[in-house]
Amino acid sequence: MKKDEMNEQIAQIDKAMRLGNEGLSDDQKAYFCDQRPERIDPYHGILERFANWARAESLWILGFGTGCGAIELRPLMTSRYDMYRYGIQPRPTPRQAGVFVIGGYASVKTMKRIVRSYEQMQGPKFVLGLGSCTINGGMYWDSYNTINRLDHYIPVDIYIAGCMPRPEALLAGFNRLKEMIKAGQCDGMNSYAENFDWYKKNQKQIIKHWNMPDYNW
Amino acid sequence: MVSPLYILGIGLGIAFLLPLFEKLGKKIPRIITLITLMVFTLIAVSWVVMISGAVDKFPVIFNTIGFKAPFAISLQVGLIEALVLVMINTAALLSGLFLSLRKDSHWEGKQIVLFLTLVIGVNGLVLTRDLFNLFVFLEIVSISMYALIASNDEKHAYEAGFKYLIAGSIASAFYLIGVIYLYRFTGTLFIDQIVAMDLAALQATHPGLVFAIALIMLGLLIELKPFPSNGWAIDAYEASDPAVSAMISAVGASGVVFAFYKISSLFPPEMAEIVVASGAVTFVFSQLVGLRQKRVRRMLGYSSVGQIGIIVMIIGLQRILKIDDAQMIMSSAIILLGNHIFSKAGLFWLSDIFDQEQLRRVRRRPLMIVLFGVFLGSLAGLPPFPAFWAKWRMITVLAESDKLFLIIIILLGSLFEAGYLFRWFTTLLRDESDPGDIHEEQIPEDIPVSSSQTGVVSSTRALAALAENAGSVVEELPVLSVEDPTAAEKRNPVVLAVVAISSVIVIAAGVLLGAEFLRASNELLLLIPVAVLTAGILFDLLHLPHRIHLILAMAGISFYSYRILMGLDGIYLVFGILFLTGSLIQMISLYVKKSLHFGLIPMITALILSLGNLLISTTRLGFFFSWEMMTVLSSLLILRGRKASGAGLRYLLFSLGGAYSMLIGLMLYPDFSLLLQGVRDVSTPPVLAVFLISIGAMVKMGSLGLHIWLPGAYAEAENEISSLLSSVVSKAGLFLLFVTSSLYLIPLLPSGNIPVSVLLGWIGAFTALAGAFFALFQEDIKYTLAYSSMGQVGYMLLAFSLMTHLGWVTSLYMAVTHLLFKALLFLAVAGVLYRTKTRMMYQMGGLIKRMPISFITVLLSIIALSGVPPLTGFGGKWLLYTALIEKGWYLQAGVAMFASAIAFLYLFRLIHVIFLGQLKDEHRAMKEAPIGFLIPQVVGMIVIMLFSMYPSLLIGPLQRAVTPFFSESIIWEGYTVFSTLGYWNGNAVMYVTIGVFIFPLAWLLLMQRKHTRMVEQFNIVFAAERPDRPETTHFGYNFFAHYRRALGMYLTPWATRWWTGVVTLTDSLGGTMRRIYTGNGQTYAFQIILYGTVLLLLLRGGF
Amino acid sequence: MMKDIAIKAGYTLISLFVITNYGLLLGGTMARVRAKVQGRIGQPVWQPYIDIIKNNVLRTGISHGVMFYLGPVFRLAGGLGTYLFIPAVYGSLVFANFAFSGDLLLVMYFIFFGQLGMALGAGQSGHPYSPIGVARGLAQMSAFEVPFALSVIAIAAQYQTLSVTEFVALQQGGILNWIVFTNPLATIAAMISFLGMSMGNPFSIVIAPQEIPIGPPTEMQSSFLGMLQTNRAIFNGAKLVLFMNLYFGGATSVLSMVVKTFLIYLYTVIVGASFPRFRADQSIRFFLGIPTLIGIAAVVVQMI
Amino acid sequence: MITQLLIILGAALILVGFWGVLTRKHIVKIIISFSILDTGIHLIMVGIGYIKDGSAPIIDQEMPVSRLAGNVVDPIPSALVLTAIVIGVAVTALMLSYAVQLYTFYKTVSIEQIKELKW
Structure with missing residues (x-):
């Protein structure tokens, strides 16, 4: 009797822990994982510092040009700027990327993809807001279809202001990011998990046709 | 008076x-x-x-x-x-x-x-x-x-x-x-x-x-x-x-x-x-x-x-x-x-x-x-x-x-x-x-057929042309979809009894004559299949319970096998085990069937006994009789398939043609005795006889050019029958080759010194290649397996025609191992088909989570079949290439290697498209295959693992069986087998493989111990979108499209066209006449x- | 007995350690060579180490199922196994590995082991790009296998052996004993197929980053990816050692191994840096064309 | 002489009969041709047995067994002819009844119109 009750309680808690995935029809829910993201504690001491050093020295950018600023990413790969020497290289899939460079303005349509891609990256993951648009909407500040503040939707580690910022600025931004990582200051992943409901509420406010799970594993 | x-x-x-x-x-x-x-x-x-x-x-x-x-x-x-x-x-x-x-x-x-x-x-x-x-x-x-x-x-x-x-x-x-x-x-x-x-x-x-x-x-x-x-x-x-x-x-x-x-x-x-x-x-x-x-x-x-x-x-x-x-x-x-x-x-x-x-x-x-x-x-x-x-x-x-x-x-x-x-x-x-003709692939409407695919589709259509008349014998009569309800009233059992008397007379006369004919050579035992068939059919007519019948039949076969195998040795014993034990194990899966399946067990039993009789028949009549019995019974078994009429008919005709060809060959060379003599016999038979006999064997093996009966027959037969046919019955052709092996060293051309076996070898090599290529482009899993069997038997033909010690060991080794792998594959696939109710691979997918044991079986058998170490299939490849290079057949070895690479491709496709990828909605609630399918699979896997660990268990006896005919070519030192060219230690390979496998696994378990999340099938990076349906996300259709684009033009079904031509010509000749x-x-x-x-x-x- | 096994295990660990580090450094070096060709400075030589460490210390990971989990394991086991069945340095006890358990045929077929495992792991991710990449990779593999197989057959016929150790032994005693000089046709065929085997340009369609985001491992991340990267180094090393043994006289010391394999790898990198990419069907036709003919010629030469 | 005449006549009738069978389209004419053919055969049969000036094949004192050969008409052909005629009549009758039935079913007497069964 008691065991049954316990089991029932566990089941209830488990259900409460899980995501609602209201955007999906019932027959689609089985296709997606409905776990909530969790906070994962860092390692301790030297181990974490070593790990952070490795993370900082091997920054893999997600090659997803979300806006016009993405044009500034390309020169970084060329012989003139050569980001490779800083251990930075592009990766074609969010699964393998650690840095998400939001290339300028993010329209609502793109925002959906940004959220999805961000959630699919493996932590710890870093977001670099590129250009004024990601800070306050920039020249699109009163647009009906563009967000004004990126960090209402996903945690941002560093912004690079300008419209657009030059590749040099970008490199500077990356180097700053590296320092921050080494210093252990970049924990957007855990803050996203901790404030998941808030982020999700904001996201759902602008994205009307939410046809994906609440957290894209 | x-x-x-x-x-x-x-x-x-x-x-x-x-x-x-x-x-x-x-x-x-x-x-x-x-x-x-x-x-x-x-x-x-x-x-x-x-x-x-x-x-x-x-x-x-x-x-x-x-x-x-x-x-x-x-x-x-x-x-x-x-x-x-x-x-x-x-x-x-x-x-x-x-x-x-x-x-x-x-x-x-x-x-x-x-x-x-x-x-x-x-x-x-x-x-x-x-x-x-x-x-x-x-x-x-x-x-x-x-x-x-x-x-x-x-x-x-x-x-x-x-x-x-x-x-x-x-x-x-x-x-x-x-x-x-x-x-x-x-x-x-x-x-x-x-x-x-x-x-x-x-x-x-x-x-x-x-x-x-x-x-x-x-x-x-x-x-x-x-x-x-x-x-x-x-x-x-x-x-x-x-x-x-x-x-x-x-x-x-x-x-x-x-x-x-x-x-x-x-x-x-x-x-x-x-x-x-x-x-x-x-x-x-x-x-x-x-x-x-x-x-x-x-x-x-x-x-x-x-x-x-x-x-x-x-x-x-x-x-x-x-x-x-x-x-x-x-x-x-x-x-x-x-x-x-x-x-x-x-x-x-x-x-x-x-x-x-x-x-x-x-x-x-x-x-x-x-x-x-x-x-x-x-x-x-x-x-x-x-x-x-x-x-x-x-x-x-x-x-x-x-x-x-x-x-x-x-x-x-x-x-x-x-x-x-x-x-x-x-x-x-x-x-x-x-439909009455060769079954064509069913392509669902949501997958358009592009022009690049029509090449193959039209080839199946050409196959269908062969049996085009089959559909129209009663064309002028209305085809009733169900039996006419009034028909039952019209039934008249008394008349049927009159007809039955006539048939009893025919059967009795046949059996008596058979006894008369076979008594001369003391081969009355060869009539056993007929007796078993008759008795079994009577059982079925009396509606004896299926399982009792099965047990009786298996007991009978066991007894028969015991009696026969005791008296055999050497290569005969190898084939005996292949034919009898191999089929006996596969009969276990028949236990899954619950109700009566008319004629199934009697015919299978008689087929197996006929195969066994091939081994003990000493005269040409006895051999030919058993051969024909086997042919007829297997085609009747194929005809049991739901859509097998065209394929069964074609199988029957090809087999009969092959048997007749063999018969003429035997008649042309009356001094020849059907006893395994090795290649020492140097008397010179007529070249034509040699050709005809080998054609008889190659038809049964489905060699290139004579293979067009094969895919349909294996694919359309019931699953258990397909398994039996491809893993056991196709080896009968190999057996015929072994029995007649003394013929193939005669010169191909009267003046030349190239023996016929060289031609056979090339045919074998190209059969292997063609089988693999055909299998590559099939959507239907049973067609894939059928062509795969064709290719594998091609290797055996190639190895046999080397006419060396190593070659024969290879051929027998492959025959035995192929029996294992192919039976396992067919059984596992039978389980999958039993559950999914479709034969098109791309309609499956993601079944690994539903049928894990079947997956493991398929995995093991494709690793083995493609010859990847450490499993026992590699032994076959190692022996084959060593034998080929020793003999100096370098180009054949190249063709065989290409074929085996292609085989790897279709095998991967098979396992991927069925078991990996996206699970379909309709398979979500599916269960693992029934236990009757799984038991033989587990047994087979254990045997494979055993042979892989200790190759000498298998190679040793085969070596001894072949030794009377050739001098030894490989030697053993501990677990290592040495040829003149190289060496292989299956045991060590196994241990090293296990070692190198354990090490990374441990590392991964250590690194991923906590925070690895198991996700569902749509949790994939889909270019920042979400997948729509499993069907559109599963990559399975036309899997090797680029291969077809690259080499499709060489895949023209020449053999099919030729035989279609022959049939059309005959047909129109008759029409003109x-x-x-x-x-x-x-x-x-x-x-x-x-x-x-x-x-x-x-x-x-x-x- | 136990002592023998322990010594062998120790030797194996040393051998693996050397090849792993060598492979990683080689990868880093070649990335720099490629950068130089493009006029860049390029990443640090030790960048592969950092990448692997980073991937292994990522906090999260996702798995699509058992085969997804085991895929990288299979892959790495394939790489390790392939290396372990090849004697890396001629006459050295430490680097003899497990060459006694099988000959060249074993090595050729063991390569498939890792391929299969990887393909299965990729397949279970459920991502359509993975099997697309796998299909391309397998197709290309079956094509470049043909000239390579012919080349191997030719040299096996020439030296009447299939043992890799034996090949190296027979090539000792002077540069002119190398198979590259005694059987240039076979070597040419094999070296062309080596380009395909190392999957650099122009045969890099398998991983086409923008079209099918790096193909088979598109869903692989964290330690899975780290394992694949490790394997890349080891497997590369194994292949280089194999080709060195077969065609370039093997190595009698670690140093000569390093030099020779470096040069062989350099060749693929230079070709890769100079050519654009073939489509899958184009590369199939390519390998089955001239290289196969060269291979056939090499075999035919042995037959007459 | 008369024997030969008979045989020639018989042969001529046979030819006429065959000609009729092969050329006439009218069923009844074909049947008549068969009758002519039969008659021809019968004539030949009689002709073969006939011996000029021979007597009836009755053995008595005037015609003892020893003198039979060459002096009496061979009785067997005559007996055969009788049987053959009977059979011929039966066949002709059957043919005619067939002709009647064919006409009722096909409404034609032309053999060229009656070919629904073929190939």
């Missing part, structure tokens, strides 16, 4: 009194007639009994009206007469029974009288020794037949009857003129007296003598419907009441045949040759024309004409051959005649029953299928029916007298006949959902007269 006069007297008396009896009651004449016929039969039987008791006192001549011949008509009773009369009268009795018992029977009055006169006439024909009396009986028979034809009072029957009348009148005119002149030249009508005369001397004084005999011959020959002047007869078969057709074909024709035999003692040799030619032409061309025929009775008519043709041929032959041979071949004629009488009558009756019950499908009527199959099989000369033995004897005699051409004609005609007869069979047998049957009675008359003229001119020696 009963005087034959009683037959004629009683018969005539009853015939005339019948109208009087009719006054007593409608049924009375029937009963009296039946009693009369029974009396006739009994009299004939009593003769046979008496004669066989005292052969030397016979034949006895009975005189009439108190005078001796030649002054009075005399009747002769000898063994042959008595036997023929027994057959004829029994058939007549059965006919009478059939006529009186069938529903809505109108058998009364004049019809009975005519029937009786016909029987009397035929009896007279058989008995009389007087030429003019022969004429009288001939006319009695003819007139009764003319009248009987029209007895169903239908328009077409009158038309046919009139044509028959015209032809018969011309024939009797010929005969009469001939008789009168013969009388003039010899002064007597008594056949024996004429034969006793010195005809050659008489010829000198009377130059017209030959002409007179020729006219007599012609008169009777025309009555026997020689091609091409036989359109009238075929019309009659088609149009009259089937029961009457049965009488004409079985009783009437037999009498005339016997009369022809009687006068054949007058023929001078050159006339006998003409008769042989006429018979041969009739046989082969009627069967050819029959191929195109779609109306059943007309088809049976062609078959009748053909059967009579072959008997006419034999009658001619017995005048030419030496006296011993003549007797031998005449006995085969009698057997053929009896075979024809009962099976043809049976078929006509069955066709009548089909009409009565308006039956278009017999799939759910087991008894009907059995009867039907028995008659067709016996007509087509399949074992164990009488015609098989008769043809065997005939062919042996012909081979001894170097008449190869006639053998070819006989076998060709038999092949045609089997073709159209079994086309009829498959048409009636096939399921409603069966039959245009001579214009339907105009006058044309027929003209043809007869022209035929006579040509024959007479030929006899004169020219124009």
Whole structure:
């Protein structure tokens, strides 16, 4: 009797822990994982510092040009700027990327993809807001279809202001990011998990046709 | 001894009194007639009994009206007469029974009288020794037949009857003129007296003598419907009441045949040759024309004409051959005649029953299928029916007298006949959902077919063209989707019993003959499959529970295997284990089936036993008999498949063709003994014989060019059958090669020094490559596996033809391991198909989570099959390449390596598309395969692992088996096997593999210990979108599209096109040929007269 | 007995350690060579180490199922196994590996082991790009296998052996004994197929980053990816060692191994840096064309 | 002489009969041709047995067995002819009844119109 009750309680808690995935029809829910993201504690001491050093020295950018600023990413790969020497290289899939460079303005349509891609990256993951648009909407500040503040939707580690910022600025931004990582200051992943409901509420406010799970594993 | 006069007297008396009896009651004449016929039969039987008791006192001549011949008509009773009369009268009795018992029977009055006169006439024909009396009986028979034809009072029957009348009148005119002149030249009508005369001397004084005999011959020959002047007869078969057709074909024709035999003692040799030619032409061309025929009775008519043709041929032959041979071949004629009488009558009756019950499908009527199959099989000369033995004897005699051409004609005609007869069979047998031709891939509408894919689709279409006629045998009849509800009321079991008696006679005669034939070489054991089949079918007819039957069968096979395997050694033992144990294990999966599956277990059991019999048969007859049994049974098993009619038919025809080819080869080389001799024998057989025998083997193995039966047959058969066929039965071809291995070292060309085995090797290599390539582009999993089997057997052929120690070890090793892998694969796939209910791979996907054990089985078997270490398949590859390079067959080795790389591709595709990727909604609730499928899989996996760890367990015995034939080529040191080129230690490889596997696994477990999240199937990076449906996310269709783009042009199905061409050509030849049957009675008359003229001119020696 | 096994295990660990580090450094060096060709400075030589460490210390990971989990394991096992069945340095006990358990055929077929495992792991991710990449990779593999197989057959016929150790032994005693000089046709065929085997340009369609985001491992991340990267180094090393042994006289010391394999790798990198990419069907046709003919010629030369 | 005449006549009738069978389209004419053919054969048969100036084949004192050969007409052909005629009549009758039935079913007497069964 008691065991049954316990089991029932566990089941209830488990259900409460899980995501609602209201955007999906019932027959689609089985296709997606409905776990909530969790906070994962860092390692301790030297181990974490070593790990952070490795993370900082091997920054893999997600090659997803979300806006016009993405044009500034390309020169970084060329012989003139050569980001490779800083251990930075592009990766074609969010699964393998650690840095998400939001290339300028993010329209609502793109925002959906940004959220999805961000959630699919493996932590710890870093977001670099590129250009004024990601800070306050920039020249699109009163647009009906563009967000004004990126960090209402996903945690941002560093912004690079300008419209657009030059590749040099970008490199500077990356180097700053590296320092921050080494210093252990970049924990957007855990803050996203901790404030998941808030982020999700904001996201759902602008994205009307939410046809994906609440957290894209 | 009963005087034959009683037959004629009683018969005539009853015939005339019948109208009087009719006054007593409608049924009375029937009963009296039946009693009369029974009396006739009994009299004939009593003769046979008496004669066989005292052969030397016979034949006895009975005189009439108190005078001796030649002054009075005399009747002769000898063994042959008595036997023929027994057959004829029994058939007549059965006919009478059939006529009186069938529903809505109108058998009364004049019809009975005519029937009786016909029987009397035929009896007279058989008995009389007087030429003019022969004429009288001939006319009695003819007139009764003319009248009987029209007895169903239908328009077409009158038309046919009139044509028959015209032809018969011309024939009797010929005969009469001939008789009168013969009388003039010899002064007597008594056949024996004429034969006793010195005809050659008489010829000198009377130059017209030959002409007179020729006219007599012609008169009777025309009555026997020689091609091409036989359109009238075929019309009659088609149009009259089937029961009457049965009488004409079985009783009437037999009498005339016997009369022809009687006068054949007058023929001078050159006339006998003409008769042989006429018979041969009739046989082969009627069967050819029959191929195109779609109306059943007309088809049976062609078959009748053909059967009579072959008997006419034999009658001619017995005048030419030496006296011993003549007797031998005449006995085969009698057997053929009896075979024809009962099976043809049976078929006509069955066709009548089909009409009565308006039956278009017999799939759910087991008894009907059995009867039907028995008659067709016996007509087509399949074992164990009488015609098989008769043809065997005939062919042996012909081979001894170097008449190869006639053998070819006989076998060709038999092949045609089997073709159209079994086309009829498959048409009636096939399921409603069966399109009747080779099954095509079903491509769902949401996946468009782009132009780049049509190449392959059209190739399957070309395959379908082969069986295009199969669908249309009954085209003019409405096809009922379900059995007619009124049909049940129309069922008449009594009639079926009459037909069954006929079939029992055929079977019994076949078995007795078989016992007679096989007793000589002490091989009676070979008949066991027949006994088992009969008993099993009876069990099934009695609805014995499936599982009890299965257990009985498996126990029986086990016992048999035990007995056989004890007596075998060496390579025979290897094949014994392969054939018997291999199939026995696979039979376990039949346990999953719950209800009765008619004929399944009996046929499988008999098939396995036949395979075992191949090993113990010592004579050519025994071997060929078992081989044919195996062929027939496996094609019947294939036909059980729901959509297998086209494929089964094609399999049957190819196998028969292969068997006949092998037969000719064996006949060409009479000194050859079917005992495994290795390659030491240096006697030089004819190259043609070697080719023909190897073709026989390669058909069975599905070698390139002869493979087109293979995919359909393996794919459309039921899953268990596919497994058995591809893993066990295909090795029978390999066995034949081993048994005949001493042949293949002879030079390919008379002057060259390249042995035939080189050619075989290349064929094997390209078979492996082609099989792999074909498998690469299949969407249907069973087609993939089928082509895969083809390729694997190609490797075995390649290895065999090396003719070295290592080569043979390789071949046997691959045979054994392929049995393991392919059985596992088929079983696992069978489980998947059992659950998913689709054969298209791209419709599956993601099943690993639902069927993990099946996945592991498939994984292990594809690793093994593709030869990836550490599993045992690598052993096969290692042996193969080592053997090839040692022998110096470098290019073949290259082809084999390419083939094995391609094999890796399709195998990966197989496992990926089924088990990985996206799970479909409809499979979400699926379970693992039933336990019956899993048990053999687990056993097989354990065996694979064992062989992988300890290769010597397998290679060792094989090595010892091959050693008697070659000197050793590999040596063992511990677990390492050394060849002259390299070495392999399966044990160490296994340990190293396990080691290198454990290490990263441990690392991964350590690194990923906490925070690895198991996600669902749509949690993938989908270019920042979410997948829509599993179907559109699963990559499985046209998996190797780029390969097709790169090499598609080399995949043109040449073999299929060639065989389609052959079939089309034959078909259209038959179609053109039959245009001579214009339907105009006058044309027929003209043809007869022209035929006579040509024959007479030929006899004169020219124009 | 136990002592023998322990010593062998120790030797194996040393051998693996050397090849792993060498492979990683080689990868880093070649990345720099490629950068130089493009006029860049390029990443640090030790960048592969950092990448692997980073991937292994990522906090999260996702798995699509058992095979997804085991795929990288299979892959790495394939790489390790392939290396372990090849004697790396001729005459050295430490680097003899497990060459006694099988000959060249074993090595050739063991390559498939890792391929299969990877393909299965990629397949279970459920991502359509993975099987697309796998299909391309397998197709290309089956094509470049042909000239390579022919080349191997030719040299096996020439030297009447299939043992890799034996090949190296027979090539000792002077540069002219190398198979590259005694059988240039076979070497040419094999070196062309080596380009395909190393999957650099122009045969890099398998991983086409923009079209099918790096193909088979598109869903692989964290330690899975780290494992694949490790394997890349080891497997590369194994292949280089194999080709060195077969065609370039093997190595009698670690130094000569390093030099020779470096040069062989350099060749593929230079070709890769100079050519654009073939489509899958184009590369199939390419390998089955001229290289196969060269291979056939090499074999035919041995037959006459 | 007369024998030969008979035989020639018979042969001529046979040819006429065959000609009729092969050329006439009218069924009844074909039947008549068969009758002519039969008659021809019968004539030949009689002709073969006939011996000029021979007596009837009755054995008595004037014609003992020893003188039979060459002096009496061979009786067997005559007997055969009788049988043949009977059979011929029966066949002709059957043919004619067939002709009647064919006409009722096909409404034609032309043999060229009656060819629904073929191939």
